[in-house]
Amino acid sequence: MDPSVMTVSEFGNLFMQICVGLAAIGAAGTYVLKVIGVLRAPEKKQNAALEDHEKRIKRLEEKTDNDFKAIQEIQTEIKIMLAATLATIKHQLNGNDTKALEQARDNLEEYLINK
Numbered sequence: 429m430d431p432s433v434m435t436v437s438e439f440g441n442l443f444m445q446i447c448v449g450l451a452a453i454g455a456a457g458t459y460v461l462k463v464i465g466v467l468r469a470p471e472k473k474q475n476a477a478l479e480d481h482e483k484r485i486k487r488l489e490e491k492t493d494n495d496f497k498a499i500q501e502i503q504t505e506i507k508i509m510l511a512a513t514l515a516t517i518k519h520q521l522n523g524n525d526t527k528a529l530e531q532a533r534d535n536l537e538e539y540l541i542n543k
Contacts, residue, residue: 508539 434442515532518525 504539508536512536 512532512535515525515528519529
């Protein structure tokens with residue numbers, strides 16, 4: 429028989445060996461992927477925590493900006509009320525300071541209209 433020609437039995441054995449080799453490589457690949465997944469789990473957890481922290485920081489910054497704007501408005505209102513109170517006190521003390529009283533009234537009206 430010619431040594432370059434395979435019998436059906438030899439071909440079957442070679443085919444089975446190739447299949448077993450591929451199955452072994454596939455099984456090893458599965459375990460490698462599982463190990464990689466286990467190794468990446470802490471990284472995924474950390475990334476999720478960082479995203480959560482970034483969202484929380486953004487919300488806190490927005491709230492801080494809103495609070496700052498509200499405080500500025502309150503400060504403006506207090507200044508206007510104090511100016512009006514001062515004009516009223518001056519008018520009651522001397523009875524002649526009507527210009528300051530009118531100015532305080534105009535400022536208060538303007539603020540209330542524009543608010």
